[in-house]
Amino acid sequence: MHQLIWNKPSVSRWINGLLSRMGTDILCLRLGSVHVVAVACPEMAREVLRVKEAAFMSRPSTFVSSAFSYGYKSASLTTFEQQWRKMRRIVTSEILSPALDRRLHAQRVDEADHLIRYVSDQIKMTQDNTINIRHVGQHFCGNLVRRLVFGKRYFGEAEPAMAVAGPGDDEVEHVDALFTLVNYVYGFCVSDYFPALVGLDLDGHEKVAKGVVSTFDRLHDPIIEERMREWADRREAVEKREAADFLDVLVSLEDAAGHPLLTFEEIKAQIVEIMFATVDSPSNAAEWALAEMLNKPDVMQKAIDELDAVVGRERLVQESDICKLNYLKSCIREAFRIHPFHAFTAPRVAMEDTTIGGYTVPKGSHVILSRIGLGHKPTVWPEPLEFRPERHLLVGDGMVGLGEPDLRFVSFSTGRRGCPAVPLGTSVTMMLFARLLHGFTWTKPPGVDEIALQESRTSLSLAEPLLLQAEPRLAAHVYLAN
Numbered sequence: 001m002h003q004l005i006w007n008k009p010s011v012s013r014w015i016n017g018l019l020s021r022m023g024t025d026i027l028c029l030r031l032g033s034v035h036v037v038a039v040a041c042p043e044m045a046r047e048v049l050r051v052k053e054a055a056f057m058s059r060p061s062t063f064v065s066s067a068f069s070y071g072y073k074s075a076s077l078t079t080f081e082q083q084w085r086k087m088r089r090i091v092t093s094e095i096l097s098p099a100l101d102r103r104l105h106a107q108r109v110d111e112a113d114h115l116i117r118y119v120s121d122q123i124k125m126t127q128d129n130t131i132n133i134r135h136v137g138q139h140f141c142g143n144l145v146r147r148l149v150f151g152k153r154y155f156g157e158a159e160p161a162m163a164v165a166g167p168g169d170d171e172v173e174h175v176d177a178l179f180t181l182v183n184y185v186y187g188f189c190v191s192d193y194f195p196a197l198v199g200l201d202l203d204g205h206e207k208v209a210k211g212v213v214s215t216f217d218r219l220h221d222p223i224i225e226e227r228m229r230e231w232a233d234r235r236e237a238v239e240k241r242e243a244a245d246f247l248d249v250l251v252s253l254e255d256a257a258g259h260p261l262l263t264f265e266e267i268k269a270q271i272v273e274i275m276f277a278t279v280d281s282p283s284n285a286a287e288w289a290l291a292e293m294l295n296k297p298d299v300m301q302k303a304i305d306e307l308d309a310v311v312g313r314e315r316l317v318q319e320s321d322i323c324k325l326n327y328l329k330s331c332i333r334e335a336f337r338i339h340p341f342h343a344f345t346a347p348r349v350a351m352e353d354t355t356i357g358g359y360t361v362p363k364g365s366h367v368i369l370s371r372i373g374l375g376h377k378p379t380v381w382p383e384p385l386e387f388r389p390e391r392h393l394l395v396g397d398g399m400v401g402l403g404e405p406d407l408r409f410v411s412f413s414t415g416r417r418g419c420p421a422v423p424l425g426t427s428v429t430m431m432l433f434a435r436l437l438h439g440f441t442w443t444k445p446p447g448v449d450e451i452a453l454q455e456s457r458t459s460l461s462l463a464e465p466l467l468l469q470a471e472p473r474l475a476a477h478v479y480l481a482n
């Protein structure tokens with residue numbers, strides 16, 4: 001317990017430090033009553049997630065993950081049981097169905113256009129053209145996911161006085177709550193390993209989790225309740241309509257008897273999960289990639305050349321261009337590899353006594369894959385901290401994707417509990433990154449020779465939000481038409 005408290009605010013940094021100092025690919029820590037097994041080589045990672053995936057299908061029960069999932073109601077935080085099967089099936093076959101994906105295309109385009117309008121407007125409004133990339137990226141993801149889930153960008157009305165409204169107070173609180181959630185879930189809370197201490201809140205995580213949940217309740221509940229009433233009325237009147245967003249899907253699903261398939265709590269939990277799954281990795285990867293590229297003009301030039309060759313300067317980059325933007329995707333892969341948002345993957349729980357790499361892993365152990373250990377492994381990635389997108393181009397047929405099923409680093413993970421949203425996650429990340437690079441020329445602020453690539457003390461994010469200066473770079477009519 002003293003190690004958990006002593007090594008705050010970054011227990012993950014302590015564990016990754018142990019892996020590195022001991023020069024080991026696997027270690028086991030006894031935290032309270034739990035064996036925590038950290039793995040840092042692709043072979044053993046594949047053993048956990050592929051070869052022995054049936055043994056490692058579950059997730060831990062913790063105060064925080066229970067609070068964020070309204071009692072383990074959502075797919076990713078629930079332990080391995082009926083509830084996981086039910087919610088995973090709904091996410092993969094209903095929420096992420098190709099038909100709904102096509103129907104929501106216009107909403108995604110509108111948010112990508114809003115991104116360009118917002119940055120253009122900021123350039124006009126600020127004297128020195130300085131843009132906070134973190135703010136822009138996080139709110140692009142927040143806007144987009146609210147649009148996909150609720151069909152709208154704002155909780156209330158957008159401020160009509162502004163030409164291109166930025167986030168209001170509710171939207172800022174919402175995105176802050178989502179980021180607090182991702183920073184605290186599986187955040188090495190003392191009571192995760194000493195369950196008898198739940199309620200004492202020794203490290204303050206319980207208070208934070210309750211605050212986050214009350215923000216979601218305040219902002220989400222009225223929208224969900226209203227939509228449930230609408231669909232109940234429709235059921236009664238036998239007049240259905242096509243689902244227009246993720247909430248419609250969740251509310252309209254029915255069981256064999258024609259009753260709503262999901263409870264209010266299940267809908268709330270699944271919505272929170274979709275939202276937090278969408279915001280962290282895309283915005284963090286785009287910010288780090290830009291920071292690295294500002295220090296490497298040759299890499300930046302190659303990315304710009306690719307955009308000019310594939311898209312040109314007479315129109316904006318679109319989702320349909322992503323398949324041809326292999327260099328840009330390699331830049332994002334480098335950002336995922338060197339600068340993951342999380343130091344470890346969400347824990348898997350051993351459902352039986354088993355082994356990894358020949359070492360005994362007792363039933364109930366928490367197994368975590370070190371994203372840092374995997375992505376920075378010098379035998380797999382020579383000069384691991386060098387941002388070198390070319391490494392990803394030299395394999396196969398040169399077509400690049402953001403997935404890494406062989407686990408040489410972690411992006412979407414793999415196996416039956418791997419991320420079900422690779423196409424959507426790729427589209428969100430690439431549209432953010434490609435639109436920023438294509439729409440604007442980015443330079444360092446005056447007096448800054450090099451962007452400081454330093455991590456925050458408490459997380460793996462850049463220590464300070466990335467501030468860059470922007471100039472429009474496309475034909476003027478592109479911005480006017482937008």
Ligand code: HEM
Pocket residue numbers: 049075076077088091095096273274277278281282345346410411412413414416417418419420421424425426429
């Ligand atoms: C760039 C964006 C994204 C990345 C990098 C990412 C990555 C991941 C990773 C690493 C996992 C854990 C898998 C494991 O434990 O092995 C995961 C799980 C999951 N992701 Fe994503 N994800 C992204 C976007 C999304 C989006 C947009 C959704 C929205 C539907 C989503 C839904 C899920 C769900 C439901 C799970 C839980 C799967 C389960 O436990 O069965 N993800 N994701």
